[in-house]
Amino acid sequence: MAIEALRAEAWRPFGPAAPEGTGLWRSRVAIRPGDQDDELMARIAAGETGAFRRLMDRHIDAAYRLARRVIGSDAEAEDVVQEAFLKVWMRARFWKPGGARFSTWLWRVVLNQSLDQLRHPKPAPLDTAPEPADPAADPAEALIERQDETRVAQAVAELPERQRAAIALIYGAGASNAEAAEALGISVGALEQLLVRARRSLRARLKDSAT
Amino acid sequence: MMDLDEFQDFLDTHGPDPATWPAEDRRQAEALLGRSAAARAALAEAQRLDSLLARTLATERASEALRARILATAAGHARPAAAREPWRFRFAPPWWIGAASATASLLLGIYVGASGLPPFVPSEPPPAAGEIVDVADLAFGAAIDEETFP
Numbered sequence: 210m211a212i213e214a215l216r217a218e219a220w221r222p223f224g225p226a227a228p229e230g231t232g233l234w235r236s237r238v239a240i241r242p243g244d245q246d247d248e249l250m251a252r253i254a255a256g257e258t259g260a261f262r263r264l265m266d267r268h269i270d271a272a273y274r275l276a277r278r279v280i281g282s283d284a285e286a287e288d289v290v291q292e293a294f295l296k297v298w299m300r301a302r303f304w305k306p307g308g309a310r311f312s313t314w315l316w317r318v319v320l321n322q323s324l325d326q327l328r329h330p331k332p333a334p335l336d337t338a339p340e341p342a343d344p345a346a347d348p349a350e351a352l353i354e355r356q357d358e359t360r361v362a363q364a365v366a367e368l369p370e371r372q373r374a375a376i377a378l379i380y381g382a383g384a385s386n387a388e389a390a391e392a393l394g395i396s397v398g399a400l401e402q403l404l405v406r407a408r409r410s411l412r413a414r415l416k417d418s419a420t
Numbered sequence: 421m422m423d424l425d426e427f428q429d430f431l432d433t434h435g436p437d438p439a440t441w442p443a444e445d446r447r448q449a450e451a452l453l454g455r456s457a458a459a460r461a462a463l464a465e466a467q468r469l470d471s472l473l474a475r476t477l478a479t480e481r482a483s484e485a486l487r488a489r490i491l492a493t494a495a496g497h498a499r500p501a502a503a504r505e506p507w508r509f510r511f512a513p514p515w516w517i518g519a520a521s522a523t524a525s526l527l528l529g530i531y532v533g534a535s536g537l538p539p540f541v542p543s544e545p546p547p548a549a550g551e552i553v554d555v556a557d558l559a560f561g562a563a564i565d566e567e568t569f570p
Contacts, residue, residue, distance in 0.1 A: 258495065265490060273482035287486045291493060298494040354475075361476040380477040405432040412469060 246311035253301035261301075265294055268312060272319045274381030279323040279374050281366050285330070289322045309391070316382055316392035320374055327370060364414040372407035375400055422448040427459050436466035 246267070252260035272293060276286035293315060304311075365376055371393070378389035390400040422430070422445070430449055434441050441449060452459045 258491070261494060262491060265487065269482040269487060269490075270480070273486070274477060274480050277480060278477060287483070287489075290482065290486065291490050294490045295493055295497065299497060357472055358476040361472045365473075365477070376473065377477060380473040381480075383478065401433045404435075405429065408432040408466075408469065411473075412465070415469065415472075 244306070244310075247304075247306035250297075250301050250304045250311065251306065253298065254304065261298055264297065264311075268315055269294070271312070271382035272315055275316055275374075275377045276319050276323045278365060278377035278381050279320065279370065280326050285326050286323070289319055289326060292322060293318045310388070312382075313384075313388050313391050316378060316384065316388075317394070320378075320392060324370065324374075360415060361411075364411050367414065368407055368410060372403050372410065375403040376407050376411075379404065422452045424452070424456060424458055424462070427452050427456075428462055431462060431466045436463055436470050 246264060249260045249264040249267075253264065269290060272290050273286060276289040277283065280286050280289065296318060297315070365373060368376065374393060375389060378384040378392055379386070382389075384392060386397055386400055386404075390397045393400060393403075395403075427449060430441075430445060434445075438446065438450070453463060
């Protein structure tokens with residue numbers, strides 16, 4: 210799906226603004242029973258910064274992994290995640306509880322911004338390059354594991370962007386196939402096709418790099 | 421009956437965790453695993469890839485600096501105002517204003533009636549039908565002439 214189409218879908222879970230401070234909003238909406246994110250969004254809408262911190266703590270790692278894998282740059286991934294959470298803060302009052310899950314919506318926003326970033330890359334600052342690992346500080350087994358992880362990360366980075374996004378959603382964000390399909394705005398069948406191609410490609414690349 | 425190629429497609433679609441396999445295909449997959457060493461090797465390879473992906477992609481964490489920056493940025497951003505009632509309702513007078521006005525009018529009427537003040541009588545009779553009346557006379561009285569208001 211084109212970025213524009215994804216972007217158009219991205220705000221669907223939001224509705225008209227709710228009045229502030231009257232308590233009417235909570236009584237009018239159907240908060241999913243037990244959905245902690247909906248409850249936190251209601252509290253954020255009332256201006257609770259503690260609720261915003263808690264919601265951020267629940268989702269920031271998955272959002273960061275997703276952006277990091279799709280973009281491939283730490284600094285730009287951090288910018289994307291910061292922008293996404295700022296949207297959460299600014300638009301919490303417009304959130305429609307009981308609709309899309311917060312996590313799925315957040316992944317979609319992060320994906321949109323990450324893909325946008327790929328098409329319009331900013332010049333990376335020189336001081337954000339990751340520090341090289343010091344092999345001498347690691348035991349041999351840890352070194353082998355790190356080499357494996359480097360090979361996998363490299364193989365994932367070489368996937369086409371939609372396959373990379375699907376893999377990042379499943380393994381990085383912990384999405385189910387259905388959730389990943391929703392975040393990408395495609396059917397579950399289409400997502401499974403992306404995963405099939407991605408896994409085949411990864412298997413082949415890892416075999417090549419091992420020989 | 422599922423063959424090895426179909427099993428590999430099945431693994432690529434649903435992953436190597438049998439708990440996530442669809443029930444309708446799982447029986448055939450398990451039957452193939454029972455009779456084919458190549459299928460078992462394919463499953464082991466898929467599990468290794470799965471484990472490597474999880475270990476590589478699921479362990480990164482957002483930095484504390486990023487968390488602090490998000491909180492600071494949010495604190496510095498004023499949020500859009502909430503939806504409000506239209507202004508005419510926000511500035512509507514309280515309910516007792518109407519009752520107070522009616523009471524004041526009643527008291528004034530009683531006072532005027534009791535004090536014997538003469539009723540209002542116009543100083544000039546109204547113009548007859550068809551008579552031309554200067555608009556300025558209506559507004560300011562007949563004494564106003566063009567020198568005062570050229």
